[in-house]
Amino acid sequence: MGQAALSIDGVLEAAVYADDLDAAAGFYGGLLGLKEILRHPLRHVFFRCGGTIVLVFRAERSRIAPSGNALPVPPHGAEGPGHICFSVPGPSLDAWAERLSRAGVAIEADFRWPNGARSIYVRDPAGNSVEFAEPKLWRQAG
C-alpha cells in the first residue's frame, strides 16, 4: 500500500469545551461572526470557519458514550481552559481588537512574535484562550 494513499488534507474539526452553549454561540457566532451550523441544546454547538469546523461541547454530555441505536461516537470531554487560534489578516487585527473591546471582551495580550507576526488574545465566555493571529506566524516554521 503506497504512502500516497495515506494523505491527511488538514484539520477538519477543532474542539473547545463550554458549559454554557448560549454564551458560546453569542461569542463564536454573534461576536466573531462564524456561521452556526448545528446545535444540540444540551451537548454542543458547531460553527463553520473557512475549511474547518469549530466544535464547542459541553463536556458533561460529550463524555457520555452513546447507547441504543445512536451512532457509536466515542466520548470525550476536557476541563479547564483550552486554546484555539484563528487566522486573521494583519490589517484586520486592529478592527478585531476594537470590536472585541467594545463588546466588553478584554484584550488579554497583544504582541508581535519574533518573526513579526502579531497575535491578540482574549477569553471566550468559558475561559478558553482564543487567539487571533496573522498566518505568517507559521509560514516559515519547521
Next chain:
Amino acid sequence: MGQAALSIDGVLEAAVYADDLDAAAGFYGGLLGLKEILRHPLRHVFFRCGGTIVLVFRAERSRIAPSGNALPVPPHGAEGPGHICFSVPGPSLDAWAERLSRAGVAIEADFRWPNGARSIYVRDPAGNSVEFAEPKLWRQAG
C-alpha cells in the same frame, strides 16, 4: 469601520493536551506523518497539517503564565480527553485503518454518518479522541 475589515480566514491552530510529548510526537509525527515544526521538551510539540497547526501542550506547563522578558502568552491547559478531527479523502480511510491497526492503535469506531460521510476514530497516546473523516461530512451543513 466596515464589516469587511473583520474577516476570519480559518482555524490557524487546534490544540490538544498530552503529558508525554515523545509519545505525542510518535503518534502525530511518526504514525500520522505530520511534520513536526517546533518542540519545547517540557511544554509543547507542534505539527503542520495543511493550513492548520496542531498544537500538543503539556497542560502542567502551558498553565504557567510567562514571566520576566518572555512574551506574554496567556496560560491555558485542559485535562481529560479532548477531540480533533482530520480531513481525509474517503479512499484513504481503509489505508489509514490498516496503518493504525498494524501500529497497535485500536479502531474505536468506524461508521458512516447519515449523509454518507465515513469517520474512523482512535485514541492518541494521551487518550484524546482522534477522528479521520471525509470532508463531505460538513459540506452541506448549516
